[in-house]
Amino acid sequence: MAKTILHKADTRGHANHGWLNSYHTFSFANYYNPERVHFGVLRVLNDDTVSQGMGFGAHPHENMEIISIPLEGDLEHKDSMGNTAVIRKGDIQAMSAGTGIYHSEYNRNKDEQVKFLQIWIFPNKENVTPRYDQITLNADDRYNKLQQILSPNAGDEGVWIHQDAWFHMGKFDRGFSAEYKLKKHGNGIYAFVIKGDFSVNGNVLNERDGLGIWDTDKIDITANAQDAEILLMEVPMNLN
Template sequence: MENTVLHKAATRGRANHGWLNSYHTFSFANYQNPERVHFGALRVLNDDTVAAGMGFGTHPHDNMEIISIPLEGDLEHKDSMGNTAVIRKGDIQIMSAGTGISHSEYNKNKDKLTKFLQIWVFPNKRNVTPRYDQITLNEADRHNKLQQVLSPNADDEGVWINQDAWFHMGKFDEGFATEYNFKKKGNGVYAFVLKGDITIGNIALNERDGLGIWDTDAIKITANSQDAEVLLMEVPMAL
């Protein structure tokens, strides 16, 4: 029988720094919850809103796969490898921190907020050479289907990371139903509802709710509202 863990949106940790309003699904910074440290290899799921003209100063990371998915507005990225880039809604960005990297992220717009997800996944290889990549996705390709946005394979759809992980995004009409088949035995899926109302199995989820599922090989997803959007993150459960 499948196992599940449900994290309702209102139960997440929150840090409001004025310039940054961040909701933490898992323990992060000052939010420490021993029952919410990680879901398998998924270590961090932060739902961030950055005020106009503000951002994260240069700070270091190592031995983590760091994925950024803009949901609204755009974010300027600079890093110690010499990359300068702007990511916008429809893009996905990956940094393999490996032996060590430092970067900054800023909302350069003076008149609008930036909203983005920052996701950390434990790598399956330590001390790799740091790497940066970003791609622009065709959001039409997720209308009433699951669009792969991340995998372990450089020649597959989406970006790739150093882990047996697959991410998919979907945007569904009300009443649309689909099935997601797990890619690898021993993996779990963490579903995060970006917008609207969705049922997974027999569990009803609302905007920004999260549901982890493991010990199964497929899940059924049904949209209960128009333009319901979901992010599925399949990750190994064993570290």
């Protein structure tokens, strides 16, 4: 019997720093909820809005896989590996912090905000050489189907990370359904609604709701709104 945990959008942690408005699905910074520290190796799911011309100054990370999914605007990235890049909606960015990196993220526009999802995954290998990856996806490949955007395998569709995780995104017409079969036995899946409404295994999810499901080998999703968008994150449930 599949197990589930539902995180409604309005139960998330919230921090408004003026220049940054952030909603935390899991405990982060000053938000701590012992019931919501992680879902398997999924440690952070932050829903961030950055004001015009503002951003995160250089700060360190180590031994974490960090994924950024822009939803709106242009986010400029710089890091201690010498990378300077801009990520926009349609892109996905992955960093392996490994032995340690510094990076900064800024809204490069003075006239529009940036919205992006910041996701942290515990790696299955520690102290790796830091790395940076960024790709532009074809959004047509997720129309009424699930598009793979991340995997454990270099050369596979999407970016890759040091973990047995697979991410998919889909944009669906109202009433359209899809089935997702988990890639690895023992993994769970965390569904996050970016836009609109979905039913996932019979659970009704609204915009920015999250649903974790484990002890199952597949899930069924149905869009309950037009142009509904969803992110599926399949991750190992064990931290070791």
